[in-house]
Amino acid sequence: MNNGIHTIVYKKQPKVCTWSSVVGPKEGRGQLKDAFDFVMQSPEYNQSSYEAAEQAMLNSAVQICIEKANMHPQQVQAMLGGDLLNQIISTSFTAREMGIPFLGLYGACSTMAESLLLGAMLVDGDYASPVVCTAGSHYCTAERQFRYPLEYGNQRTPAAQWTVTGAGACLLHKNKGNVCITHGTIGKVIDLGVKDANNMGAAMAPAAADTLFRHFCDTGRSPDDYDRIFSGDLGQIGSSLFKQLMKEKAFPLDENIYQDCGNMIFSPEDDVHAGASGCGCSASVLAAHILPRLESGEWKRVLFMATGALMSTVSSQQGESIPGIAHAVVFEHADCKEKG
């Protein structure tokens, strides 16, 4: 990177060796219902608390991902990831179970892209390989932490998004796999003053537009250079604002190219208002829908940009606005099939 340029070029193009997705029952009957590796029968996932269920779900995602590569956690050199819970306990506790050296991240719902961005650096720079990148969220834990206990039964506003119960994981390897990571654009924290904690899409859209615009400027590319561009969880309102902002920046996004993961996961019958959210949203859509199409060669180049709202209940109660962030990574179909 030079001054003013925030897009990383991975010269050795780390490979995505395997990936996995584990989701809850509502997600499992949604638009991508046949694409997930595992659908939990209940949000409790046979655990004593929703928090324990979230941790078990992340555990499953990481384990499935490593098993698909015919590896053992002891062979994985680093784990990068996070979740939405205070002090990212779900991911930390998963790292405890796995025994893998752990780098904890917090990027709110942008965490999957942040972990891929940093994980790809670890592999590309010959610091570690393989590494596992992960993120997850759970509707029931997020509701009671950020909003109300479920038992309270509060009404949701039309702009509200539904936190995905889901987790995704990717195993990055220096040479195994035929999907590679070529670029990463680090997000800036952008805040246009949105204070409505029930309209996260609007809070995150400006950050998404900033990152994508900088990505195009840094690389000299345009939307036409991508088969698909995915944002993380802007939802219906946020993605519409995002498209408008990109149009103003002279990079209009064609609806055949651009999609938001937040609009892809739940069934229309499950009225979730403005769409899906949570870091499990983009993480599970990436693993269930995007990476398989890159592997098959149906898509040759995809930009994946997860978006996060960097607020807490305390910051909202103190009247602070909601800053957003978006990290982007570029995947390419690589012809170099499994070596070594």
Add this chain to the structure above:
Amino acid sequence: MNNGIHTIVYKKQPKVCTWSSVVGPKEGRGQLKDAFDFVMQSPEYNQSSYEAAEQAMLNSAVQICIEKANMHPQQVQAMLGGDLLNQIISTSFTAREMGIPFLGLYGACSTMAESLLLGAMLVDGDYASPVVCTAGSHYCTAERQFRYPLEYGNQRTPAAQWTVTGAGACLLHKNKGNVCITHGTIGKVIDLGVKDANNMGAAMAPAAADTLFRHFCDTGRSPDDYDRIFSGDLGQIGSSLFKQLMKEKAFPLDENIYQDCGNMIFSPEDDVHAGASGCGCSASVLAAHILPRLESGEWKRVLFMATGALMSTVSSQQGESIPGIAHAVVFEHADCKEKG
């Protein structure tokens, strides 16, 4: 790294260009009183809330660090850091003010070492330079989030540690500076079952011993290869347990070589029981005490290992034990004086 080896060697040896420390009044009258860059006159730091004060303190630390290098935030290519507050709002809001591309981390009190470990990779791998690494904590925000509101006036147990009001920042550069980072050892999450949230030192000591032991095995080194070895905030009880564990692992630590930042910051007159804690503890001691001695050449090689307790109030209330983590980085005095 090879399988089973979790110590990174930074081939290009990124330099620590500048550093800074900002602390509260209690820290400012402690053992390192003349060593900090700035001492806040009150914990409120002229802000409307303790949370806003914590953010302003982090802002000051990052700003002072960048100014010392005669740079502007726009010239800094990435900021890595975190704090103890839910959803790391203090660091995220600082990144918003700075406008620097931001990678949010959560490693509890190990965050300063985690940010240096990753920041050094960004510089070493030619992904970004300069980058700013930061961490901070505030006694008043941590108390009300993790324990009780200050107004409640609860009694502290003898094993309790006092969260440091302080922040530290380091600007890493590919060639400016005469202190370099040569190695980094990524921590594993270790949990021996300690459940006492008022005895964090005991919860973190096994993780510290695991990381230091692996560092010695990976590098073929022993304590004698270091002028100093610092742990982050084990405090009196934790550092004593840590020394015992290292002795059992056949790497006894001489008291002339080993010190814990948690025992170095507060004055004995300010009875803080088992010592200091918080990610601002190791971050401010690093900037105020350790890096200047590496710069002057008084010390040639120092291992800095920050330790974190990965619990939340929810995990404790649900009966979970407290997992610990420790990340280590090695600094060396480099003869290569400021170039470029």
